[in-house]
Amino acid sequence: MGGTERSVPPRMEAPMNWQELETFLTLAEELHFGRTAERLHVSGPRVSQMIKALERRVGAPLFERTSRQVVLTSFGRQLREELDPHHRGVLEALARVTDSARGLGGVLRVGFSSPLASELLMTVVEAFRTTHPNCEIQIREVHLSDRINPLRNGEIDIQFIELPVDEPEIVCGPVLLRDPVVLAMSSEHRLAQRETVSLEDLADEHLLMIEGMPGYFIDRHFPVSTASGRPIRHVSTTTYWQELLALVAAGEGITIAAAQGTRYYPRPNLVYIPFDDLPPFEYGLFWRAETASAKVLAFAQTAQRVAASFSAVR
Known part of the structure; x- marks a missing residue:
C-alpha cells in the first residue's frame, strides 16, 4: 500500500484478576507474606506471583521488600486507599443479596x-x-x-x-452519641471543690487507667502531658471500671471519664468535675x-x- 500508515489496535490487557486484588489488600494489611498466605490459604510463592502480576499491570512497585520488612510504596498506599471502599462495597453487596435470599x-x-x-x-x-x-x-x-x-x-x-x-478490618459507622468529659476524683482531692478543670490541672497527677486499652485510644483520651508540656503520669491498674473507681474514691489517683458517670456511678466519696478544654467522648x-x-x-x-x-x- 505504498507507505500508507495502518493503525494498530491497542493490545488488550488480560481481565482484572479478583484474586490479585484480594492478595494485595491482605498483604497491605498484614505486611507479611507468610501471614498473608495463611489467611488466603495459598502458598507463599502464590502470594508473590499475584503481587508481581498486579505490579506489572499497574506499571509500578506496590511494596518495598527487604529481608526485615515489607512496606507499601506511595503507589501501594494510593491503590489501597482507592480500592478499600470499592472492595468493601462488593462484600456488602454480596452480603445484602445473600441475606435477601435467606x-x-x-x-x-x-x-x-x-x-x-x-x-x-x-x-x-x-x-x-x-x-x-x-x-x-x-x-x-x-x-x-x-x-x-x-x-x-x-x-x-x-x-x-x-x-x-x-x-x-473494622468499619466505623457515623457518630451516634456524644458525652462530655469529666475528671473523677476523691472528694478529698485538691480539685474537688472546683466548678471546672482543665488539662493543665492534671500535671504531676497519677492518672489511673484501665489495662489493655489500645495505644491510639489512650493517645486520644489520656494525654501524657499538658499543653505546656508538663507530664501527666499514667498508671494502669485494673481491667474493671468499678474497681478503678474504687481506687479513685480511695485517693489513689484520678481518672478521665464520661459525664454519664455522675448518673450511673455515683459514690458518696467520689466527685466528677467537667473539663472546660477537652472534646466530648463520641x-x-x-x-x-x-x-x-x-x-x-x-x-x-x-x-x-x-x-x-x-x-x-x-
Whole structure:
C-alpha cells in the first residue's frame, strides 16, 4: 500500500484478576507474606506471583521488600486507599443479596460499652424489632480492656462503643452519641471543690487507667502531658471500671471519664468535675467489613435514624 500508515489496535490487557486484588489488600494489611498466605490459604510463592502480576499491570512497585520488612510504596498506599471502599462495597453487596435470599431472620449479636450507650441501644433494638420481627437480638457488654476482640473473633456482629477504633478490618459507622468529659476524683482531692478543670490541672497527677486499652485510644483520651508540656503520669491498674473507681474514691489517683458517670456511678466519696478544654467522648457503631450482613447494615441504618431523635445526643 505504498507507505500508507495502518493503525494498530491497542493490545488488550488480560481481565482484572479478583484474586490479585484480594492478595494485595491482605498483604497491605498484614505486611507479611507468610501471614498473608495463611489467611488466603495459598502458598507463599502464590502470594508473590499475584503481587508481581498486579505490579506489572499497574506499571509500578506496590511494596518495598527487604529481608526485615515489607512496606507499601506511595503507589501501594494510593491503590489501597482507592480500592478499600470499592472492595468493601462488593462484600456488602454480596452480603445484602445473600441475606435477601435467606431473609433477615436469625440472630444478631450486639455489643455495647457504657450505660448511656445501652439506653440508646435498647431504643434502637425496639425500633429494629418492629421492622424485622424475625431477627432475634442478643445484647452483650463490651469491656474497655477488650474492646475489639469479641468483634474480631466473631462473638459479636456489631457493637456500640467509644471512638476511636483504628483497626484495618473494622468499619466505623457515623457518630451516634456524644458525652462530655469529666475528671473523677476523691472528694478529698485538691480539685474537688472546683466548678471546672482543665488539662493543665492534671500535671504531676497519677492518672489511673484501665489495662489493655489500645495505644491510639489512650493517645486520644489520656494525654501524657499538658499543653505546656508538663507530664501527666499514667498508671494502669485494673481491667474493671468499678474497681478503678474504687481506687479513685480511695485517693489513689484520678481518672478521665464520661459525664454519664455522675448518673450511673455515683459514690458518696467520689466527685466528677467537667473539663472546660477537652472534646466530648463520641460513640459509634462498628462491624467487621468481611462479615457485614444485611442484618448488620439494616441495624446500623435503624440506629442512625433513632439516634437523630435520642435525647442524649448533644
